[in-house]
Amino acid sequence: MRKGLPLLLALLLASTAPGLRAESLDRAELARLTRTVAEIGTRLEAVDTRKDDARALLTGRLAMIDRTEAAPRPALDRLTTVGKLQTVPIDFMLAQLRLQTARQFDAEIEKALVNRAAPALFVRGGSMTLDQVAAEADKLYPGALERRGKTILSRWPIVIWSDSALVIEPGQSLELSTIDGAFLLNSGLLTVDQGELKASEGENPGLKGFRPFVATAMTGAFQATGARFSRLGYADAGSTSGLSILGAALFPSKIGSHIVDSSFDNVSGVNLENIHRVTVAGNRFSGGTGPAVAIKGVTGADISDNVITGTTETQAIDIQNTSSSIRVAGNILLGNRGSGIFIANDARDVTVTGNLMSGNGRGGVSVVRSSCVAISENLVLSNSQVGIKLRTSNGLFLSHNDLIANAGAGISIIDQEAEAHVTIDGNAFSANKSGIHGGAASEVSLLANDFAGQSPILLDGEFAPYVPQLLQTSASQGASAAALTIHANTSSAAPVDCKTGS
Template sequence: MRKGLPILLAFLLASTATGARAERIGHADLARLTHTVGEIGRRLTPADARKADAASLLSGRLADIAAKGDWQAPSLDAITGKPTLHTIPVDFMLAQLRLQTGGRFETDTQKAMSDRAAPALFIRGGAIGLDELAALAEAQHPGAIERRGDTYVAHWPIVIWSDAGLVLSEGQNLKLSTREGAFILNSGLFTIDRASLGSTSEKNADMPEFRPFLATAMTGAVQAREARFSDLGYGESSVTSGLSIVGAALYPAKLRTSFTDSSFAGLKAVSLENTRDISVVGNRFQDMTGPAIALSGVTRSHILGNVVTGTRTAQAIDVQNSTSAVEIAGNIILNNRGSGVFVANNTRDVTIAANLFSGNGRGGVSVVRSTCIDVSGNVILSNAQVGIKIRSSDALSLSGNDLIGNAGAGISILDQQRDTLITVEDNAFSANKSGLFGGSASEVALDANDFAGQSPILLDGEFASYVPQLLSASSAADGAGKAFTIHPNAISTTGQKARPDCKTGS
């Protein structure tokens, strides 16, 4: 029966499909859209490229992506007071960092230091600029920071205490010595405004895998505007991943962290843990080991209008471990090794809206063991696996998405617990391996989806037997179409008060 669903069925659906997205995409339209997305990728290849560089191509089905993710850059905060420079034993600060991050720290980081008896530069009492820091270090601790033209090289670790700040201003370039095991530990405010932070190119003799990193913990924050971060991070710990913000209940951040209009290239990851109110807006992430952006236990945060391409081993954006109240919108996510967005492990209240996902190795969006996730208005084109994959999750809304030319199903729903509910409404399926695939699924409510361009397999797996209902719903006499439910629960939970309350979090 399934193989026998000829193109005739698609023509029938084409003549009767209803809903705002009920617009068939033909072969010529698909070719044009694929060409446009390829051109978007080419325009965004340079490390300094931003979403705006592809704005002229974001029209038609891509117009919502252009509109989403607009953001007014927040002002940068300032630390008052007269700064002082001291030294502190590195092993003491590493012990503090291990304590405050619950042990999520590479225990052998100190092995990378060429002089393990050397202290760290310790900033206290106020904000200090890079020029002033280098001058004080030269006067008090010759060799700790070296100037090479427009670049400063830190040979010692730098510690920013909770009452202090370090400011990199326009045109300044700070490199952390890989050979000597340098890094930055920040519990104050690290500001990088139209400046750059990276690492030196040589290897570390004692730890060849070591690369410098910026770790922010306790009360610290990072604020970056039009900045460049490159070649940072190593190991399995999120704290040493390159750029990390790690919060703690006893030490809430005093200031908000924001990354705006900046570029990240060659980092292991940007890791955000147990923190809140983070803004990641208008940035460029390229050639990250991956995930490019990792959220764990994060609340009330925004990931808007970014470009993420070419993660080497993992998904582009990873959202896990009780993260909540996160908006992911208006991003362009292309050619990453894993999924475009991966949501898992008791995450809830996440909006994934008006993004472009294409060329990603494990599909567009994956949601596992999570609740109250809204996936809407995305263009999910030519990914290597499923367009949207749902597993063991509840109270999900999948609406208004274009699911086109994916190597797997447009939408796959698997391993659902009894009485869970997924709504699939007003999506357009075209040229995927199959339209909607189901396995061990509970209630799936369908309404006004467009299967006109989806052939020959409309419904697959457990859902294949519902093809007659799909055709009947699409061919209502009044042209309005009908909603229908696959695998309804014994007592339908659609719209009932017993459903999880995604507005209040109960």
């Protein structure tokens, strides 16, 4: 059966199963779709582009990428009291960084500080704009900041205290000096409203690979609308990753964080940890090591309508470490080094809907050791490995995805626990290495999937012997056609309850 399947039987799978697409994908249509996705990439190549710039191309099979509900755009919060600028010793600054970011702190960061005798600028007692900070620093702390036209270059680190806010207003630009080892620690409110926050060019003489970063921690919140970020971050995901928001159970922020309609150019990534209610929507991420968006221990996140291309080391979107109630919708993920979306390590209640994932160095979506994940209406095209990979996970529902021309299987299910269950309903498979691959899988329910364009291998691995049953089930007429169940569960363990969370 692995050697081939007559095309007539493959067509039978599409023509008789209820609820499927009206047309199959032939070679000419595949070529047109591939060209269209390439054109989407071309239109979105510039760092200041947005998903809207390619909207005219989101038709036909690509229309699902444009049907997701847009995330609400939160208003920017403001503090009414006026702050003041002071300084604190750099040792205090480093101690706070250690305390507030815990294990995410890079112990070698003090090597990046060229002038250890210099203090850090300290905003406290209320709100200040970047221009106000610059004016006060000119008077009180010469050499801390330098004006370069509309750009303010900071040679000293900056601390925003828990009772304070720094506002980068429209047209304002804060540049953190790479050579001097500057960075920004925020435990209050940092707002970038159509402004810019970036690292300077150059190399740090004390710490190889150092680039300035922005870390929001403890009670802090970060909000950005229509902003631009560039060259921030180094090392792995954590407080130095570029732009991080790190919460703490004992010190929850009373203000929500959000990043919307902004550009990230060669920023290592946005790292979100142990926070609640965060929105990352309508942004453009270009380059950077990645993940472009990393989520760990987060409850309630909306990651939608972003364009992410060209991460150099890892996946585009990474969801891990007991994160829950996560929506990933309407994103365009092209040409990233790892998977488009990676979900792992006890993540649950994750929905992945209406995303375009193409040309990524691994697969489209990978789910590992997680539960209650719904993956629906995604276009997963020409990725270097599997389209959707499921491993050691439970309570998974895959519906109405287009899985096309992936180098591995359209869907792979491996290393499942005895009580695990996967439902695969109404998906379309075309020109993948194989349709569905199974290895050490448990119960899988197949219903109304379209294999018309999937030739010669429909089911692979330990699923291969089930091809005759698949054909027979697909030939059943009517909306009440039964699902084909592979490896029915015999475990006495209760199934995972995705509605109540038990």
